[in-house]
Amino acid sequence: MKPFFRSIVLLLMLNTLAFCATSSNQIWDKGYTFLKFLEAYNIPLSVYWNMYAEDKELTAEIYAGVRYYTLVDDNVLIQALIPLNDETQIHIFKDGDSYKVDFIPIKYFKSNASIAISVQKSPYQDLIELTDDINLANEFVNIYKNAIDFNTKVLKEDKLALIYDYKYRLGRPFGNPEIKASLIETNRSPNFLFAYNDGKYYNERGDEVMGLSLKTPIKIKSVRISSKFSLNRMHPILKVKRPHYGVDYAAPKGTPVNAASNGIVVFAGIKNGYGNVVEIQHSNGLKTLYAHLSSYKVKKGQKVKTGQTIAQVGNTGMSTGAHLHFGLYKNNKPINPLSNIKSTTSVLAKAQKEEFLKIAKGYEEKLKIAIMDNFSGYTPNYFASN
Numbered sequence: 001m002k003p004f005f006r007s008i009v010l011l012l013m014l015n016t017l018a019f020c021a022t023s024s025n026q027i028w029d030k031g032y033t034f035l036k037f038l039e040a041y042n043i044p045l046s047v048y049w050n051m052y053a054e055d056k057e058l059t060a061e062i063y064a065g066v067r068y069y070t071l072v073d074d075n076v077l078i079q080a081l082i083p084l085n086d087e088t089q090i091h092i093f094k095d096g097d098s099y100k101v102d103f104i105p106i107k108y109f110k111s112n113a114s115i116a117i118s119v120q121k122s123p124y125q126d127l128i129e130l131t132d133d134i135n136l137a138n139e140f141v142n143i144y145k146n147a148i149d150f151n152t153k154v155l156k157e158d159k160l161a162l163i164y165d166y167k168y169r170l171g172r173p174f175g176n177p178e179i180k181a182s183l184i185e186t187n188r189s190p191n192f193l194f195a196y197n198d199g200k201y202y203n204e205r206g207d208e209v210m211g212l213s214l215k216t217p218i219k220i221k222s223v224r225i226s227s228k229f230s231l232n233r234m235h236p237i238l239k240v241k242r243p244h245y246g247v248d249y250a251a252p253k254g255t256p257v258n259a260a261s262n263g264i265v266v267f268a269g270i271k272n273g274y275g276n277v278v279e280i281q282h283s284n285g286l287k288t289l290y291a292h293l294s295s296y297k298v299k300k301g302q303k304v305k306t307g308q309t310i311a312q313v314g315n316t317g318m319s320t321g322a323h324l325h326f327g328l329y330k331n332n333k334p335i336n337p338l339s340n341i342k343s344t345t346s347v348l349a350k351a352q353k354e355e356f357l358k359i360a361k362g363y364e365e366k367l368k369i370a371i372m373d374n375f376s377g378y379t380p381n382y383f384a385s386n
């Protein structure tokens with residue numbers, strides 16, 4: 001079964017489709033920037049310089065490898081749609097003799113699937129062969145990273161079952177699938193994981209499995225948060241709704257910035273809007289971003305430890321005063337860093353745990369059905385009989 005191959009009607013760009021205009025899509029190259037994009041289409045750079053500071057900062061969120069769409073007529077860009085993440089995209093469009101830039105929600109279709117596999121090569125390989133979706137295979141490996149060594153513990157013919165949501169846009173799989181429930185056998189014994197509404201994964205007893213603990217990247221006592229994380233905040237002065245994909249810590253220039261967790265530096269350099277930036281890749285597909293730095297003392301490929309000083313607070317890029325912009329991403333999706341700063345793995349409170357166990361029971365039943373539908377005659381005894 002290949003759940004992504006569905007045909008849908010391409011409506012999105014039809015409203016401005018002029019005669020002979022060509023609609024196409026490309027991949028955003030590594031090192032490509034919004035300014036370079038404007039240059040490539042002969043769009044005056046004042047379009048960028050006239051944007052609100054917050055909006056300039058957002059253009060630094062475009063990431064390498066993302067697919068974006070352009071509509072060009074007679075070598076003139078009519079409009080373009082460039083995703084910042086799975087939810088929001090930049091919409092740049094011709095308006096008379098000039099161009100306008102807006103940030104709009106991404107329209108996509110959502111569906112869900114349940115699959116079951118008897119492992120032949122490896123869970124990762126087999127998942128890609130069945131679904132053609134690398135993001136799904138990566139996410140599966142990520143959620144079990146702290147729990148299971150797939151190389152030694154999973155045997156041939158061990159069963160795997162997944163229930164997940166996925167998105168598609170303009171006929172293509174889009175963004176990251178969300179695994180809702182998962183089962184992988186190790187030597188025929190079950191290992192369940194269930195997603196809860198806090199975005200974390202727990203086993204069937206309600207213990208968190210994935211847990212990456214983050215430390216506050218600034219050590220000043222009672223450091224002030226000048227702007228919180230928000231997927232759609234109303235700007236107090238500009239009166240427009242804009243996301244803020246991180247937490248701003250107000251701190252004097254030169255204050256040490258520390259790695260929030262162990263990881264590998266994957267970027268150290270300038271990103272327009274964010275100024276000097278360091279990005280650290282952690283386990284479980286998580287990445288932290290430190291922006292507006294006055295200077296940094298790490299380089300790409302370097303291993304860093306929790307609490308290690310990597311940079312200094314500054315005022316570079318689009319910033320109105322010295323502060324650290326601290327972002328957290330899971331597979332390029334921004335998430336709230338504050339909900340992940342903790343010293344131990346999560347334990348669900350009593351009421352939450354009861355709710356979680358109810359959800360998990362429902363999913364366990366669906367996993368059972370997926371296994372039994374695909375492997376008739378195989379009725380593992382670890383499923384509660386009813």
Ligand SMILES: [Zn+2]
Pocket residue numbers: 227244246247248325326
């Ligand atoms: Zn910020």
